[in-house]
Amino acid sequence: MKKNLKISIKLTLVLVLILAVLYPLLISIVSKAAPGGGKGETIIVNGKVVGYERIGQKFTEDKYFWGRPSAVDYNAAGSAGSNKGPSNAEYLATVQARIETFLVHNPGVTKAQIPADLVTASGSGLDPHISPEAAKIQIARIARVRNISADKLQALVDEHTEGPYLGLFGPSTVHVLKLNVALDELK
Known part of the structure; x- marks a missing residue:
């Protein structure tokens, strides 16, 4: 049980880092290259x-x-x-x-x-x-x-x-x- 809990917590932290930090940062950087600098x-x-x-x-x-x-x-x-x-x-x-x-x-x-x-x-x-x-x-x-x-x-x-x-x-x-x-x- 402890082993599964540790894996679940690690997976959650990795996904939070990827989906809540890295992905929005990447989208923000890409949008700066779009016409209007991401502001339309x-x-x-x-x-x-x-x-x-x-x-x-x-x-x-x-x-x-x-x-x-x-x-x-x-x-x-x-x-x-x-x-x-x-x-x-x-x-x-x-x-x-x-x-x-x-x-x-x-x-x-x-x-x-x-x-x-x-x-x-x-x-x-x-x-x-x-x-x-x-x-x-x-x-x-x-x-x-x-x-x-x-x-x-x-x-x-x-x-x-x-x-x-x-x-x-x-x-x-x-x-x-x-x-x-x-x-x-x-x-």
Whole structure:
């Protein structure tokens, strides 16, 4: 019995050393080599952090491009989707409400023209990107509110459209925060 107890205590101490000291230290060192030094990739405007590269933000003002809805209200501490399928009545009501809100703020757009990514949340609830189509459908609203030509806004969207990863994987996307920062910088 004493022999087993000694072995158990030794094993516990070794595992505590490895898992509670060495492993966190190794992860901390590795994170320093990551972009942003382990603090995340920040977007800085005028010396002030305005957001993060991988976390979406809520934009509801008509003068900005709107991003994807979030099931967690863009709370990075609780990344999650809604886990409700297309047959769930509550989910359908939420999507319908988003469609109606979008149509009110974007006169001249029909329900069939609204890209799905403007009315459905991503799996993480934190997606900072929208499709180029989702950005383009908002140009008329922003041009009207900001009194900027639609052609200038179209060029801005094109400039901020990122192609598929390695030119092959995934769709083209537009980072909403970066686009809105560039929009504010337009003269």
